[in-house]
Amino acid sequence: METKVLVVSGIAASGKTSLITALKQIYLESKVLSFDDYDIDQLSTTPSIKTPLKKAINQYDISELMLDFKQSYHQIPLILLDFPFGYCHQELRPYIDWVVYLNTPLDIAFARQLIRDEQSSSAQEIINWAKTYLSQARPYFVDNQRYVAQSADLILDGTASIAEEVAQVKKLIE
Secondary structure (H helix, E strand, O other): OOOEEEEEEOOOOOOHHHHHHHHHHHOOOEEEEEHHHHOHHHOOOOOOOOOOHHHHHHHOOOHHHHHHHHHHOOOOOEEEEEOOOHHHOOOOHHHOOEEEEEEOOHHHHHHHHHHHHOOOOOHHHHHHHHHHHHHHHHHHHHHHHHHOHHHOOEEEEOOOOHHHHHHHHHHHHO
16 A cells, blocks of 8 residues: 655644644545654653754654554555754655644743643743743744744744644645
């Protein structure tokens, strides 16, 4: 069986998971794999956030994700992959048919991340995260938007409705 692979990329809280979830409801015979399900950015081998993105991407150990990916490849018609690096990770690149990049303004992604991840945090913890964001995460996200998006097949407005995003992805796939 021929398997097509669609990667949805973007920065943290750009809407990747929401888009993948909506696409799964349309493409019922698909498999969803998500970078976040593998704690890849928590491994001891994960590069420092200070490592330039171009150098860091291929240092991420995606071997566990690739094991699951290869088990599904040639078994189902479509793999939907929530993966922040698009075509840029050399181990995954040969399998990808399309990359969709969610271009979400950094302030919106930051607000979404606070709402999603910091609900039970103290005010001081949120302030500390904001400082870390400004000094380390934001420059990394800016690099992601420049570097990963440049090779995407489709760049979507991350502030558009899910319905609008899905419609554009369907045009790309079909």
